[in-house]
Amino acid sequence: MHVADGEISRAYLRYTGRKIAFLCAGCVVLFLLLVTAVSVGAVTIPFLDVILIFSGQGDTVTWHAIVWNIRLPQALAAVIAGAGLAVAGVVMQSILRNPLGSPFTLGISNAAAFGAALAVIVFGAGEMTSTLTDAVVINNPYLTSCAAFLCCMVATAVILAIAHLRTASPEVMVLAGVALSSLFSAGTMFLQYFADDTQLAAVVFWTFGDVGRAGWTEIWIMGIFVAASCIYFILNAWNYNAVDVGDEAAKGLGVNVSRLRLVGMVVASLVSAMTVAFLGIIGFVGLVCPHMVRRLIGDDHRYLIPGSCLAGAILLLAADTAARLVVAPNLLPVAVLTAFIGAPMFIYLLFRGYRR
């Protein structure tokens, strides 16, 4: 190409500028929502005091405890899990070329739950305690998340094998996900049958994802994994764009498509496994958020991946805050609320006829 007769397109810069503005707006919304989530509840803490406590200048001891020990961990868990599930969803949708892909619809979340149940019941990694705030205690988060991850890998291998068959349509993949979900749910039930009361309670609790059960240790582990995988995905954004225009075109552009697919699925499964192992199954966040962002800023993964992270964090944090308020003083597991939002959206996607 003659570079001499090309110039930098102002229209294009304006266009990308709008996307960056969208992402910045998302960050602001997320921060405001985080402050709101921490401030509302049984005891209302004024906005300004929340910000003061964040910056380490809060003086009221009671509020300090509420913020650092209860509300902030829960809010951060929602932010991290939401971002992780959404980014796993957007990457799965891209590399499987399937708009219905997400950790939940492909059965990977249920596989992780089975793995976690296996760790709790067979290896005794967790137990039910009687405290109301923190009903399930994971004695050994590493064992639980490893078991969850290994089971995820089994489900991922099946999904990748099906994706490898050229004829696999989105519907076939989702049906395979239904089959995997049923299989792993049955496995979980089988384990429950042999569990004692406290273990049973712990496992049942798992099937309703709740961000309130994470402590600072879990938040650190999840946070590091989610951040690392987000960085990996963002560095590969161009490759996901290339896969979007077809495998052969992508190979012609120098993308190692099969390795991209394999590593992408493994990393996305790892993130899903981590959230399920610590928080339980939270469905539909990974499906809904990428589609909302796609409608707003398009499929360009340079912006879609960070956008989906933000949308996932915002959605899960908002849903969790709402879940805390709706049935106050009782607490509703956030997974119930995300299913109420996500299931209709899933049906809408099926009916509208997705693109691609």
Next chain:
Amino acid sequence: MILSVDGLAFDYRSTPALSDVRFALGRNEVLSILGPNGVGKTTLLKCINTILTPKNGAILIDGREVLALNRVEIAREIGYVPQRCETGRLTVFDAILLGRRPHIRWNISENDLKVVDAAIRRLNLEALSLRYIDEISGGELQKVSVARAFVQEPRLLLLDEPTSSLDLKNQLDILRIVREAVREQPVSAVMTMHDLNLALRYSDGFIFLKEGTIFAAGGSEVVTPAMLREVYGVHVIVERHKGIPVVIPLEEGSG
């Protein structure tokens, strides 16, 4: 020689698809690979940029063995326009910018944006540059694919049936643009074609494949009724119109 292929062979599982294919392509030349359906034209193209790995043979681009290069190095040398391109909510500009991927290290540079802009002008896609590629016509999408291969700034372009599923005007547009680029830039092109007359009009050299190997190769002088009868099993006459051969098929039994 920009490209030389020697003793190339490829098997699909155990069925031989190509055997002992050898040819060479000079600078600023357009080569058409012709032959009936299923003869291995597309397979040959995909072997050249190692989307398919040849069973044996050597492929040299500018004297370097392609099989020894990694994917990104190949992508800097060879641009590939597949027969069909998937769509999505990606703008025309971004879809073309994708062609810079083999050159991008961390982020796009001003130069990348300039090259894309030049390609958009060359293919007259200015009005569409911020439209999504799932909203444009098949002909426009094919132009986007060609533009993407252009901005890769390769030394060799591979085009897999660039005119299939296009109307007459778009067929002529695409081939004219490719030939102009080959004349003006340090680039050569290999394309598979079905339409003999379009190939004759826009190519410098021809390769006719039969049963997975080269049956005839050379300039337009090799295009004779006897050769075409052997390759396609069709009776034709070859007329000359303004110096360019024109192939006219005859009805069964009337030859």
